Structures are given as C-alpha cells and as structure tokens.
Amino acid sequence: MQSIVSSHHLCLAPPSPVLRQRLLCHRIPSIRLPSHRSTTSLGLFTCAAVSRESEMAAAAKEDGQDLRIPKIASSIRVIPDFPKPGIMFQDITTLLLDTEAFKDTIDIFVERYKGKGISVVAGVEARGFIFGPPIALAIGAKFVPMRKPKKLPGKVISEEYSLEYGTDKIEMHVGAVEPGERAIIIDDLIATGGTLAAAIRLLERVGVKIVECACVIELPELKGREKLGEAPLFILVTSDAA
Amino acid sequence: MFAVENGLQGDPRLQAISDAIRVIPHFPKTGIMFQDITTLLLDPVAFKHVVDIFVDRYKHMNISLVAGVEARGFIFGPPIALAIGAKFIPLRKPGKLPGRVISEEYELEYGNDRLEMSVEAVKSHERALVIDDLVATGGTLSASINLLERAGAEVVECACVVGLPKFKGHCKLKGKPLYVLVEPSQLDEVTF
Numbered sequence: 001m002q003s004i005v006s007s008h009h010l011c012l013a014p015p016s017p018v019l020r021q022r023l024l025c026h027r028i029p030s031i032r033l034p035s036h037r038s039t040t041s042l043g044l045f046t047c048a049a050v051s052r053e054s055e056m057a058a059a060a061k062e063d064g065q066d067l068r069i070p071k072i073a074s075s076i077r078v079i080p081d082f083p084k085p086g087i088m089f090q091d092i093t094t095l096l097l098d099t100e101a102f103k104d105t106i107d108i109f110v111e112r113y114k115g116k117g118i119s120v121v122a123g124v125e126a127r128g129f130i131f132g133p134p135i136a137l138a139i140g141a142k143f144v145p146m147r148k149p150k151k152l153p154g155k156v157i158s159e160e161y162s163l164e165y166g167t168d169k170i171e172m173h174v175g176a177v178e179p180g181e182r183a184i185i186i187d188d189l190i191a192t193g194g195t196l197a198a199a200i201r202l203l204e205r206v207g208v209k210i211v212e213c214a215c216v217i218e219l220p221e222l223k224g225r226e227k228l229g230e231a232p233l234f235i236l237v238t239s240d241a242a
Numbered sequence: 243m244f245a246v247e248n249g250l251q252g253d254p255r256l257q258a259i260s261d262a263i264r265v266i267p268h269f270p271k272t273g274i275m276f277q278d279i280t281t282l283l284l285d286p287v288a289f290k291h292v293v294d295i296f297v298d299r300y301k302h303m304n305i306s307l308v309a310g311v312e313a314r315g316f317i318f319g320p321p322i323a324l325a326i327g328a329k330f331i332p333l334r335k336p337g338k339l340p341g342r343v344i345s346e347e348y349e350l351e352y353g354n355d356r357l358e359m360s361v362e363a364v365k366s367h368e369r370a371l372v373i374d375d376l377v378a379t380g381g382t383l384s385a386s387i388n389l390l391e392r393a394g395a396e397v398v399e400c401a402c403v404v405g406l407p408k409f410k411g412h413c414k415l416k417g418k419p420l421y422v423l424v425e426p427s428q429l430d431e432v433t434f
Contacts, residue, residue, distance in 0.1 A: 077340075077341070079340040079341055082340040082341075083337070083340075089340050091340050091341065093331070093332060093339065093340075093360055093363065096320070096323075096329065096330040096331070096332070097329045097330075097331070097363055098329075099323075099324075099327055099328065099329060102320075102323075102324065102330065103324055106324060125313055126312055126313045126316055126332075126334075126338075127316075129313055129314075129316040129317050130316050130320050130330070130332070131320075133283070133289075133317050133318075133320060133321055134320055134321045134324055136283075136286065136289075137286065137289060137290055137293060137321055140286050141286060142283065142284045142285075142286060143283040143284075143289065143317070144280075144283070144284070145280060145283070145313075145317070147313075150270075151313075152280065153266040153269040153270070153276045153278050154264070154266055154278060154280075173280055176280065176284060
C-alpha cells in the first residue's frame, strides 16, 4: 500500500481490494491558535479513512509495514475471564513495562498528530491518562482529563452514557477548552465505544472539533467505531473481545 | 525536601508551575483548599517544566521503574518514565489490575483504602521512583513504598509536584527521601 504523506496530511492508505473504505477529504479552514501562542494561519487537509469492516488495523499499516506495530501488539497481555467470565482483558500494563514498546506507541501517535494544529489532547480516565500526556507534551497541546463523576474539583459539564446495565457519566472542567479548538481523544482501548462517544459529545457541546479518536487497541466485534459519528478512529492493534 | 532547597532557588520555572495550579476552596469538603493541577496541564509550558525538572533530577540515578499512584500519578509518571528510559507501573485502586497483585492498606481520615500493584511488574533490587501529584499526610506514598519493597524493589525517592510545608528539610517517608516542587498555592481572585 502506498501512502500519501506530507507534513500536513493525515491521509491514510488507499483502499485495498479486501477492505471497503470510504475516504473523505475535506479542507479545514485557516484557524487561529489559542491566545498563548503566536497567531499562525494553517490551511490543513485532513483525510479520514472510515473502515466499516476491518479485519486488520489498516490504519496502522498506512506506511506499508510499520515494524513497531507487531512489537507493540505482542507486548500486550491478554488475561482471560477478567473482570468477569467470558471477557478477554487486554492488559496494557505489560506494554508499559516494555520501554521500547511504550516509546514506540507514543512516537506513532506523535508522528501522526504533530504539526496538525491540534491544541487539545483529551484523555479518558484512567488509562487515557497514561497515553495522553506524553502525546500532549510532544505536540505542544493541552492535556484535558475526562473523569468519572465528582473527581474534578471545579465547575464541570457532564455527559451520560450507557453501560451494559445502567449508565455512567464522564465530566470535564468548564473552561478547559475553547470553541474552535482542534482535539484528539485518547484511550487505551475502544470496546463498545460508549465512553468515547460521550467524550466526543462533551467536547462538541463546547464547540471543539474532534480531529480523531486514538486508541492503542480496538475490539472490532463490539462495533465501537459505529458510535463515533463523523469522528475518525485511529488504532494500532485489533483483538478479539472474547 | 523542596526544589528551592536543592539548587533551584530562584528558578523561574517553579513560579510558573505554582502560578498554573488553581486553588478550589472547600473541595472535597469544607476547610480543604484543593490544589487543582488540571490547570497546570492546560499550560503546556508549565507542564513541560514539571517533567523537565524531574527528568533532570532522575535521569542519572539509574532508576528502572517509575510507579505512579492512580489517577493523577498516571499523568506525571509516564512522561518521566519515557524520558529516563524506565518502566511505568500503575499503582491502582482495588480490583482494577488483572493478574496477580499484592495490596497494601492505608488510612484515610475516616476509614481505610487499599492500593494494589502487579506482582510480576517488579524485579528484585530494581531502583524505583514513586510519583503522585501531591503529598499531604503521606499515607498513599507510604503504602506505595511498602508495595514496592515487598516486591523487592529499592525505592530511591518519592516525588510530588505539590507538598505541604512540613516536608521541608530532610523529611523522610518510611526512611525514603521526598522531593517536592512547590508548596500549595494560595487562593487568589483569578479563577475561570
């Protein structure tokens, strides 16, 4: 697969014969960066590949074979029947113990998002707090924690989402982000997509543009991608849910 | 020990860090002046200062393990671990970590809580750093030290962004040194 890469392109590989992908290219108007930076005018092209039936993480193969990906995948431990019977838990703590794999994970995200006018990295509690800040620091963006209820001390806005039984909420501080900012949302894994969808709604309610959701792992059988609306999803590794 | 007591007197980065921390009065309950580091995270320059100061201190101390306390320790620990080439180990609330864990109980003002660590994460004699955003009573950090020592690691130091003034000088927690960047910020009229 050839990739169309330039420093201002987020274009992914053109469709392979096996995967059906829809490529949407739209031009992002020039934006003003947040006040504490110098005002720069950026004209950006963003292409989002939306894969409806993915066997493999096509997104992660955008530059042909990225040899870092298999190493990252093999550093993730699968624990059966945790937290309950039938669930194959994707344990990223072993990735964090592999200094090279952890560094590679961050590097891949940073390479993708640097220089794209992204001023917000939102991370979902708690494992999104591990991957989000290193990315934010490397690309010069704010890190915004999205938390379970009652953890954030200041004034918050919250968004409810469905669980298997019942609902939960995530919260964000009022004033953490400004309308017009461009954001990525980070979590370690996307399963049903409920949490990420809630995070998207929370940010969009305050006028933030979601450039992409980024996770280390996707469980494609759970179809979380479908809950994300217009927001593209970038992942490194796919795995079976059960 | 505070950063100002150890070579960083007059370092403008410390003032920038302090200024970036927001004070929320009476959270989570009346009388507590909560040190909100989320505003620090919104200031990429100040956040980077925090990481740079810790990295400068620890990069030549042969540390192979950075343990971060859930959840705000997860924010500061990984950037440090990545920069110094160390592993990152999350210390978590009960029931979150899969696999074999050890747990340590510690006291809260009312009642107790528990912290867990993956037992396979640590090799004997590894040199470890413990990170959290703030130290008040030292209960959480002491539990963290216990977990790491029980697994055979040597805790070199505990590091926090904010610490109460009582941790000045050569104050130790369970015999381990403590390194703190700034004292708690005071309430001012600037809020958002």
